[in-house]
Amino acid sequence: MNNVTSSPVPPRKGKPEGPHPRNALTAAFVRTAPPGRYCDGNTLYLFVQRSGARSWVQRLVIRGRRHDLGLGSVALVSLAEAREKARTNRKLAREGGDPLAEKRRTLEVPSFAEAAARVLAQKEAGWRSEKHGRDWMSSLDRYAFPRIGKMRVSEVTSADLLEILSPIWYTKAATARVVLQRIRSVMDWAVALEFRTGNPCDQLGPVLGPQNRVIRHMRALPHREVASAIRAVRGSSRSAAGPLAFEFLVLTAARWGEVRWAEWEEIDDDAGVWTVPAARMKAKRLHRVPLGRRALEILDRARRLDGHGPLVFTRGGAKPLSEKTLRRLLKKQEIEAVPHGFRSSFRDWAAEETDHPREVVEAALAHVVQNRVEAAYRRTDLFERRRHLMNDWAAYLDARHRG
DSSP, X not given: OOOOTTOSSXXXXXXXXXXXXXXXXXXXXXXXXXXXXXXXXXXEEEEEOTTSOEEEEEEEEETTEEEEEEEEETTTSOHHHHHHHHHHHHHHHHTTOOHHHHHHHHHTOOBHHHHHHHHHHHHGGGSSOHHHHHHHHHHHHHHTHHXXXXXXXXXXXXXXXXXXXXXXXXXXXXXXXXXXXXXXXXXXXXXXXXXXXXXXXXXXXXXXXXXXXXXXXXOOOOGXXXXXXXXXXXXXXXXXXXXXXXXXXXXXXXXXXXXXXXXXXXXXXXXXXXXXXXXXXXXXXXEEEEOOHHHHXXXXXXXXXXXXXXXXSBSSTTOBOOTTHHHHHHHHTTOOOOTXXXXXXXXXXHHHHXXXXXXXXXHHXXXXXXXXXXXXXXXXXXXXXXXXXXXXXXXXXXXXXXX
8 A cells, every 4th residue: 555645546345455555545535435444544434335334444453352443433423533533542452451441431332132122123013923022022031131132332353143042053053043044134224323334244244154954944745635534624623713714714725814814894795706905915915816616705704703893713802812813723723734834734735746837836935936037027916827826726625535
């Protein structure tokens, strides 16, 4: 890096080579520098993010350990002020002091657990259910808080996170990914509030490694056994709502959350259509479900059970069925599957036993078209073709039941 401030050659990114620079940056360059990290000298760096945000970072050895100290945004701290702060911090560190401790006392950096609570309060207003908020915090409480809950967010390192994630990265792959995602959200919040200058989650991917060989699919029945499962569940509960909801879920190939919160105002009996609003769909898009004769019979029975509240399937009054209702019914009948697995059973049946086009089957499952070009030209939800598909599925189940 050229040490002459007036040189037309821009400062070099990253750690400089050769003699240590001194006052290498200019005010003009600070305002216009492209994304990157640029050394000014005296341990001071300009950090420009892709978003255009610019801040000062000091890379300093404090009591034998290297630290990155955020000195503030360029919008609030001038080049001259940043140099003065860096000089003061460096002098304090050389005398055995701890500039980082001084800054922590000034900023009142929260612990990781406190930061997580504040992130949850910020996010949960936009989530679909309160349960997601409880799950969000419980996963951190189980895996992250014992190790880093009491640590200040500014002190959490990638080594700390490796201790949390390494034991479960392959043995509980899905859980580990969720925990990492939630820790990343907390650390992003800490960076945004300038409690720290970088997210330690960014260095974990190459160290933890890929999880390609630990994918676990939802337990599902072969499609030839689905009719027997429906027959076993019918009448297996003191409440008829659970078995009815289960059969409705199988016939429509819907997700349990979509069925569990189905409302009467979404049902059009005359047209034979169930319109699921976008807010309750995984893809956040409205989804129309064709209803055949048997599905309409189930709805008629559910209406006679308790048709006064807004929900189709209830425990009485306005109470929805428990999230674990179907799992308990299946477990009670020793059926080796989970509710979501019946979507896989439907998908296998369509592929093995029918000539219905793949795009019709995928539309019935409300899957998003992955090819961007195809998605851009897709202007129909293939509803009438899906009605034929779902009628064939109901007829297949009825035939297996009678057989």
